[in-house]
Amino acid sequence: MPLPWDSQHFEISVGQIISPALTNSELENILSYAKEQGYHLIYWATCPDRMIPLPLLQSFSGSLVDRKVTYQRKLSTEFTFGEIKNPSHSFEVIEFPRSQANQQLKTLALIAGAHSRFHDDPCISKEKFAGMYHIWINRSTLHEIADVVFIVKNSANMEDCLGMVTGSVKNGIGKVGLMGVQKKVQGQGIGSLLMKTLHEWLISNGIHTSEVVTQKNNIRACKFYERFGYKLESLQHYYHFWVQL
Structure with a gap:
């Protein structure tokens, strides 16, 4: 799906893949289509155990840019x-x-x-x-x-x-x-x-419920929120594909 705000801000065509569960073939087809349509940057969030073959990443200048951690806790x-x-x-x-x-x-x-x-x-x-x-x-x-x-x-x-x-x-x-x-x-x-x-x-x-999102590589932030009673709710891996490079 197109992302109008991101496209305007970065001054390139930006889109996002909605489905977190794609086969390698499906991912390759979507990225190839995005390239044909003139997109420059594509975001994709998927589960942490999803491994993308290196040749597929290289074909579309893709990289893992974020391990997004969502924490929650009950307030009292x-x-x-x-x-x-x-x-x-x-x-x-x-x-x-x-x-x-x-x-x-x-x-x-x-x-x-x-x-x-x-x-x-x-x-x-x-x-x-x-x-x-x-x-x-x-x-x-x-x-x-x-x-x-x-x-x-x-x-x-x-x-x-x-x-x-x-x-x-x-x-x-x-x-x-x-x-x-x-x-x-x-x-x-x-x-x-x-x-x-x-x-x-x-x-x-x-x-009575609080939620915070941070990055797993931000160890200091993760320890800080855990110290205040926050528990891991979910983990997602975010990829950026620069399909025109």
Whole structure:
């Protein structure tokens, strides 16, 4: 199926294969058709045990660009998050107002996407990757694709945004969206504070299940979410095929 937004953003024809279960022959036929139709980039998500022969990958300049992990957990007011590290710092959580994202949030969005397939695919320019995540955070702060955005500041310097998380609710499930913490303050409990705040916001809105998507190669993020009670819900392998190369 064609992907109009991606095509417009990357300025090439982008499509996605919907079926996760295809034989090698079926996959080859679809990719050959996509090439004939003028597509440049094709996404395909499949199960992790699906092995694609190297000659087939090479024929369509394909590569595994993401091992997408989906985590879920039940929310409860009784859940203990533990103490925030480095109590000498006075961190303050603020709900970002519904407005355009500022430059600090755009920088944090790039940190959040540093392990994404759009960052790791060498055929996608860093400018296009950055543009995508700048749009993502801006649409989040405008509440077009997120319902809330929380930021953390240091009470001693309220101009400096140290971290942020976006959250939304879809079909009764809370979604953790973009989450980023400035590198200079990573490991000081800011991520924990953001998650605690978002969980409390979800519970206050009657939501009792939370879900987050990350990349399996982002080991730090996976360990972080697992530490907060998230359990593996699903794993998908994402391939990018550059069929015109």
